[in-house]
Structure formats: structure tokens, C-alpha cells
Amino acid sequence: MSGGAEVLVELKQRAGCRIDEAKAKLHSLSKDIWSCPELAYEERKSHDRLVAFFRQEEGWKVDAHFKLDTAFRATWRAEGGGGGRGGGGSEPGDVVNVGFLCEYDALPGIGHACGHNLIAEVGAAAALGLKAVLENICSLPVRVQVTVLGTPAEEDGGGKIDMLREGAFEGLDLVFMAHPSKEDATYLPCVAEHDVTIKYHGKTSHASAYPWEGINALDAAVLCYNNLSVLRQQMKPDWRVHGIIKHGGEKPNIIPSYTELEYYLRTPSRAELPVLKAKAEMCFRSAAMATGCEVEVQFARNQFDNMLRNAALEELYERNGKALGMDFTVDEDVLKNESGSTDFGNVTFAVPGIHPYFYIGSNALNHTEEYCHAAGDDRAQFYTLRTAKALVMTALDVLLCPELLQRVRQEFTEAKLKEDRNMTGEHTEQSANSC
Known part of the structure; x- marks a missing residue:
């Protein structure tokens, strides 16, 4: 093992020790969030608990209610750090901004059945571990800022999408989070998704005495x-459409x-989603035409994109995870x-x-x-603290390896270009099919 590799191993061990030292207060943080489940955009107690946690830790600058009422930001930068995103991570003024995300919203009726209290704990633990190492290193290939973002409303609404729109992720160079499951996996397929609500408006009448005077909105819902x-016969095998009559x-x-339906439309990539949405909307509107109803089609404010993978980061994470068992x-x-689907x-x-x-x-299933x-x-x-490590x-x-940082950035750029080409191709095909 080379000297540089030995130093890296020692630094990783130091980060793990710091996380272990903080395990009691990290457990308390997680338990407090778990004990008081709050729904999307209403996570006020969880927000306050996380803000208080970082304010009690030395060196963190904490912004409560950051961009959203129940979001927050905590930042730490080594002494002498400059500002702004570092283009290649090699210039003297460059700062690499590493982000860890905390989720903490719960599910209606079943509390933290997706384990978001543990996501918050992982983000907090990882931030403490990285800070503990960096504040004791005299020289690094790059200067580093550690940023923790508290991101509400993953289960309903897409808080991260709201925060992206508000500029909360600007300046970040890398972002990490981990999600509880029933297995360890570097990646599981997360698909693009858009919620849609369909409302039919008809006319009431006595269903037995003079039904011909009515316009049946339930017929429209059933036809929809x-x-x-x-439509499923003409859908691609990996497209998903599922919904309820509310x-x-x-x-x-x-x-x-009056009747109302809610549907989730999903495709493996965001490039395909407009095609499925257009097909589904014809189903919604034709049901109104057939029954004489008026229809409202309301797509949710935020569309969830598929996950853009980064092989370099996945390989590193799997190697480190295996080293931890x-x-x-x-x-x-x-x-x-x-x-x-996830707003991540x-x-x-x-x-x-x-x-x-x-x-x-546990082998229990999420939700x-x-x-x-x-x-x-x-x-x-x-398992939660092991993941943070x-x-x-x-x-x-x-x-600690500028070449790896450059590879991560290069893979990100190439993956985005590929997705953009796919998006253009899908839109071209959709236009041709509509002619």
C-alpha cells in the first residue's frame, strides 16, 4: 500500500470514529423525527430539530427556513476557503462544495414507513464525519465546503424540485444521500413520474324519475x-399508469x-414521459366528449425526473460499502x-x-x-451509521484525487448530453406520429 493510500485509509477511519462518537445524539435526532411524523411541507418540528442539531455543533452556519418554510441549510468551510464553484478543482481559488441531503417527511396514516428519519440521520452523520476529517488536514488538492440541505416533501409535491427552482442547489459540485430499503444497493431504477388530477363536471338529476335530464360525471370517470x-395494449412494457377514483x-x-380521479404516469426516462402524457390526456378528454361532461386536467406543479446515474461514484460507494461489510x-x-420515483x-x-x-x-417492505x-x-x-460512513x-x-473528481464531472456531462439527445428523439417521434 502506497503512502497516499495509507493516509486515505487513516482519514476514512477518522471519519468513522467521529460518527461513532456522535452516535448517541444522532440516534436521538432520528428518534425524535420518527416519533413525530409530519406530512409534506408541514415538517416544522423536524425542521426545528435539525436546525437545533447543527447550531449546537461547532463551526456550522445554519440558515433556517431556507428557500422553503420547512427546508434548511447548514454549511461549514475550512479556514481560508474561497468562494464559488470550482471549475476543474485545480485552481488556487477553487472550492469543491459537497452536499449531503436530509429528508424528514412522513406518510399519511403510517408515519415514517419510508424511513426518512434515517435519511436525515445519514445526512447529518456524514456531514459531521467529513468535517471532522477536513478540519484537521493541512493540505488538500482542493478546498472544500460541506453543505447540508434539509429537503422537505419528497413523498408528496417534490420539495427538491421547488428548491432547485429557487436556486438552493447552485454552487454544489457533488451531492449525496441514501435511502432505507430491505437490501443494500448502489442503485435501484427510479423512473420519471407526473401526477395528474382529472375532474369531470356534469349535471345532477334524479337517477330513477328523470335520468335523461342529467349528465353523468361518474360515467365519464368510468370511461376514463x-x-x-x-391504452395499455399500446403502451411500452416499462411504462406505468395507475390511479384511483377519489x-x-x-x-x-x-x-x-362531479367526479375526480388521480393518476400517476411513469416512464423509465423523462424523455418518454411527454409521449405517455399526451396519450393519457386523449383518454381523459374523450371520456368527457362521450358523456357530454366538462373536464379539467390538472398536472401537478412538479414533474419527477428519472435518476441520472454516475458510474464513478457508484463504483466508489460499492467498494467502500463492501469494506464496511x-x-x-x-x-x-x-x-x-x-x-x-423521487425528486432526487x-x-x-x-x-x-x-x-x-x-x-x-428488516425484510419489511417500504410503505x-x-x-x-x-x-x-x-x-x-x-446500518444507518455504516451507510453514513x-x-x-x-x-x-x-x-483527495483530482482525477476522480474530473471523471465524476465528465460522466455527469456525458450522461446529460445522452438524455438531451433522447429527449430530442422522443419529441421528434411524437411529432411525426401526430401528423
Whole structure:
């Protein structure tokens, strides 16, 4: 082992020791968030708890209510650090800004059944570990700032997308977060997604005495549902359309004048999503035409993008995770199966980053009551802190090797160009098909 490699190993161990030293207060932080689940954009107690946590730590500059009411930012920079994003990380004034993200919103009815309390803990732990190493290094290839962003509303609304729009991610060079799961994985397929609400307006009438006077909004909703079911034959195998009828009427003897449906539309990439949306919208509107109803089609403010992968960061994370004893899944059904969607996907189109998944000591599935219990169980702590250590180790690999940093940036640029070409190709195909 070369001298440089020995130093890197020692620094990684030092980061791990700092995280272990803080494990009691990190556990307390996670438990407090878990014990008081709050829904999207309403995470006030969790926000205040995280803000207080970083204000109690020496050296952090903390901005409460950063860009959004329940978002925050905590930053630390080594003495003598300059400002701004470093283009190549090699000039004397360059600063590489490393971001760790904390999520902390819960699910309605089942609390922290996606383990976002553990995501917050991982982000906080990783930030403490990296700071502890950097503040004791006399010379680095680059100067570094550590930024923690508290990002609300992942489960509903897309808080990170709001924060991107407000400029919260400007100046970041790398971004890390990790998500609880039932296995360790450097990556699971996260797809592009857009929510849509469809509202049909008809006319009430007595359903038995004079039904011919009514305009049945429930018929429109049923036709809409069936239209989408028929569309599935012409959908690509990896497209997903799933939804519910949220309001179907008031009473059987009243022809419904109002119905409402909610659907999620998903495709593997954001380039394909406009094609599926256009097909689905024809299903929505044709149901209104057939029944004589008026229709409102309301797409959500934020569209979730697919994840832009970074192979360099994934390889480093897996190597570090294995060194810590992680057993990464090799199950092809898990690794290739289209899973959910996350607003972190949008972040990866702005900043190079990774979003690995980590085992928490339970085989329960996310979004279940069993997983909520697992996320609050003490057994999750070992796996959560191990994940934070792997993220810090990965950050140190990149920060201490300018060639790796350049590779990460190059892969990010190439992946974005490929996605842009795919987007152009899909739009061209859609225009040709509509002629």
C-alpha cells in the first residue's frame, strides 16, 4: 500500500470514529423525527430539530427556513476557503462544495414507513464525519465546503424540485444521500413520474324519475378508467399508469355531477414521459366528449425526473460499502425492476450525485406499518451509521484525487448530453406520429 493510500485509509477511519462518537445524539435526532411524523411541507418540528442539531455543533452556519418554510441549510468551510464553484478543482481559488441531503417527511396514516428519519440521520452523520476529517488536514488538492440541505416533501409535491427552482442547489459540485430499503444497493431504477388530477363536471338529476335530464360525471370517470385500460395494449412494457377514483358521487339516486380521479404516469426516462402524457390526456378528454361532461386536467406543479446515474461514484460507494461489510444485492429482479420515483432524480440533472439504498435490519417492505416500526427500531442504527460512513469515504476518495473528481464531472456531462439527445428523439417521434 502506497503512502497516499495509507493516509486515505487513516482519514476514512477518522471519519468513522467521529460518527461513532456522535452516535448517541444522532440516534436521538432520528428518534425524535420518527416519533413525530409530519406530512409534506408541514415538517416544522423536524425542521426545528435539525436546525437545533447543527447550531449546537461547532463551526456550522445554519440558515433556517431556507428557500422553503420547512427546508434548511447548514454549511461549514475550512479556514481560508474561497468562494464559488470550482471549475476543474485545480485552481488556487477553487472550492469543491459537497452536499449531503436530509429528508424528514412522513406518510399519511403510517408515519415514517419510508424511513426518512434515517435519511436525515445519514445526512447529518456524514456531514459531521467529513468535517471532522477536513478540519484537521493541512493540505488538500482542493478546498472544500460541506453543505447540508434539509429537503422537505419528497413523498408528496417534490420539495427538491421547488428548491432547485429557487436556486438552493447552485454552487454544489457533488451531492449525496441514501435511502432505507430491505437490501443494500448502489442503485435501484427510479423512473420519471407526473401526477395528474382529472375532474369531470356534469349535471345532477334524479337517477330513477328523470335520468335523461342529467349528465353523468361518474360515467365519464368510468370511461376514463376504461380508456386507460385499453391504452395499455399500446403502451411500452416499462411504462406505468395507475390511479384511483377519489370522488364518485354522493348517493345512488342522484346522477353524479362531479367526479375526480388521480393518476400517476411513469416512464423509465423523462424523455418518454411527454409521449405517455399526451396519450393519457386523449383518454381523459374523450371520456368527457362521450358523456357530454366538462373536464379539467390538472398536472401537478412538479414533474419527477428519472435518476441520472454516475458510474464513478457508484463504483466508489460499492467498494467502500463492501469494506464496511455491506452485502450488495445481486438479485436481477430487484436491480432491473422499475421502482418508484423521487425528486432526487431532478437533482441529478443539476449536480453529480448518488442515491444508494441501505438495509436497516428488516425484510419489511417500504410503505408498510412493519417498515415504520423497523425505521424506529434500535437495530436500524448500526446500518444507518455504516451507510453514513460509506458516503463520507466516497466523498474523501473524490476530494483527495483530482482525477476522480474530473471523471465524476465528465460522466455527469456525458450522461446529460445522452438524455438531451433522447429527449430530442422522443419529441421528434411524437411529432411525426401526430401528423
